[in-house]
Amino acid sequence: MPHLYLVDGSGYIFRAYHRLPPLTNKHGEPVGAVYGYTTMLWKLVDELHTADGPTHMAVVLDKSSKSFRNEMYDQYKAHRPPPPEDLVPQFPMIRDATRAFSLPCIDEEGWEADDLIASYAKAALAQGWQVTIVSSDKDLMQLVEDGSLDLYDTMNNRRLGREAVIEKFGVEPAKLGEVLALMGDSVDNVPGVPGVGPKTAAKLILEHGDVEGVLAAAPDMKKGKLRDNLIEHADMARLSRKLVTLACDVPLPHALEEMELQGIPDAPLRAFLEHHGFKSLLAKLSAVADAPVATPAVPGAPEAEADPPCDHDAYETVTDAARLDHWIQIARHQGFVAIDTETTGLDATRADLVGVSLALHPNLACYIPVGHGGSDMFAERPEQIDRAVVVAKLKELFEDPSVLKIGHNLKYDMIVLGRLGIAVAPYDDTIVMSFDLDAGLHGHGMDELAATHLAHSCIAYKDVVGTGKKQLGFGEIDLKSATRYAAEDADVTLRLWRRLKPRLTFEGGTRVYEMVDRPLPAVIAGMESAGVKVDPDLLARLSTDFAHQIAALEEQVHAIAGFKFTIGSPKQLGDVLFDKMGIKGGRKGKSGVYSTDVNELERIAADKDSPGREMVAKVLEWRQLSKLKSTYTDALQAQINPATGRVHTSYSLTGAQTGRLSSTDPNLQNIPIRTEIGRQIRDAFVAEPGNVILAADYSQIELRLAAHIADVPQLRDAFARGDDIHNMTAQELFGEVNRDTRGRAKTINFAILYGISRWGLAGRLDVSADEAQGMIDRYFERFPGINRYIADTLTEAKARGYTETLFGRKTHFPRLKSPNPNERAGSERAAINAPIQGTSADIIKRAMARMGPALAAAGLPDTRMLMQVHDELVFELPEGDVTRATEVIRHVMATAAEPAVTLSVPLGVDVGTGKSWGAAH
């Protein structure tokens, strides 16, 4: 007779987590619960062919924390703390483990694992099967039937049948629901009746049959607290009765036959165990290698078969609502869908939706046009579903918590869809996944990834819309061509996801993906959509002001030269200074042009005897003003979005190899601050009336992280005391603290982080290479952790080809093995810096991900995060909220590493506010 084992995976993993020590695997991922779960599954599967062993098995999990019970009672499970942070990344691994055993993994939105277990159990019993539920959950004990259904607690190795239930609760399993209802449950927040515990509940039920019987009998009971409580809380008792009732009629997506157990599969299980380095289990696997072998294909595992090539003619153009419903229905059923949007432009904050594509499986993809034709009055508008209908239908799918949306650079789509009222969740982003796996090895654009991973060359956008004057908007493309291009994008995205997702697990990328990067696309989409207000009048005033000064300087420079030339041309300027005016010491670069950068010009300006002193000073001033005008005051005005009156930058999540963000169009991460004249530009970044700008920045975060990572006690103590770190370094290195030694110490502190050479330091400090070497030696002597860190980091980077941050972010350095010594040396310096810069980036990203929820929880929904500048977050908020917001922001930033990483140095956060960004500093 078939014997079905239903494993309560969710219940198990929580118990395993708390019972087992916090193990980590070789990738630094927490795996304690996964290890416990794997051994448990194995033990069960091993019992196939034994007397009471399973013939069929499935694992049942909770899909989300919400179920139909929350609709009955909004307080249900309301006091449950979120799962521990180092347990969260283990949830996907539990699914990996289950797949490695080729077992079905069952979860359904809106239902708890208990309901699914009850429903499958009933279905199996109805066919005359034997059922064992692997769990120790008391709610599931309601299902026990003498001789046909029992519970199995693998942690104590105990089976639990009718007798055990009676012993534990004093009633038959069939009456257990009545008892549980009266008792209530503080963990799940089932109210029950106050003052009624297991003993009283059992007594009452034995006497009166069920909850209704007890409530009916209450008025006749002897006066006392119990009677009063039963009468007063009758409604809560009835509600509790419903809450503890298991749903036995959930639609069942998996046939019981699919759950047939084949034995221990070799290849996928071996790959899984090797990935985590579960050595004892690997040994065990080798011992059972001759056992019956199942041969399932693990989707996306390294040995997975290649997908068929993209078939552009297989893609469907969806132009009627019924077909759209059909696609949505399959996506719902499948639980994941790749998506992509086509729009009228590149700037997500302005672009309008033209169409959406979906992909469900390789070559199973469609394009839903909504904005084709229309703009051209001569062309006929091709048949399309009404835009509002598409938006409404897609909103339901894209917001469905049980359907994973997969996109490539989803941030873009989120901004476009966000303006249509659609909030995409949950999601995976393949550009982020690729970055977390392969930063430093190659780019992460879709076309490049398709070529690298799928040996596929995507249709070029330019080939669809043309270039130059003849370039068309995507809405002007005929539906056939549009479908071929757009659906391919979704198809390729899906294919990439199938490749990359398992690699995250197998290569240790899950930790940084889940703990740092995954939340970022949504967070940054919010920041970009919000934008920042700039004062165009102030910028215009600065522009004219600068223009006048530039014109005056230009005239003076030409007068000194005696003729006109283009000051902005380094080539002409070099010729004027070094050839025509005969200034000595000109250095030509490889392109044969004299160097005229600031260092060179300042050198000339410092030389009292140089004939070019006057001109050079004016050129330097001219350069500064030209830069400010062209790059900032002029450009920024042009970047104001007329619809919002604000500037919306675009952050790249994959721009910097170390994990930092980068900012473009415009770059808001290089707005001047170091000189007074440039700083004025920050005054143009302003708050709306009634609001203020708040800037919060980490103080010396990279040096603090260096102190922690390299384990330098002196630096750690200095930060713990709150000392000025550059003063302290000056004291250590030079024996006295003054402006000069502090400045030098500061230079050296940074230089060390960047892996500088003695010549580099010599150039910076204007001393000889020998003197510079002396300072470096002294530094290493005073802070002995530092050279050990540098040596260890390089050794490891060379052996593995990559470095890692405290959160497991990898940065690859293929050029560490370059035959070119310069390239090699450059990579070595970058590798020394990457763990520090990267960890800093990880920490502020975690702060950003937590900031929205933390502000909302504190009742500060109007505090908006607008910008990130590597170690600084900028907010706009109502004046009255400053005090409370400051507290929340400071706390979130200071604790952002925890609990995943415990730092041995505190993280300091400086906060300032004002009407403008300039005033907030």
Next chain:
DNA sequence: TGAATCACG
């Protein structure tokens, strides 16, 4: 399109 320059952390 690449080099040079310079703005930021």
Next chain:
DNA sequence: GACGTACGTGATTCAA
């Protein structure tokens, strides 16, 4: 012994 000299970015301008 020569090489070329700090990590990470993006925008603008010139010149080919």
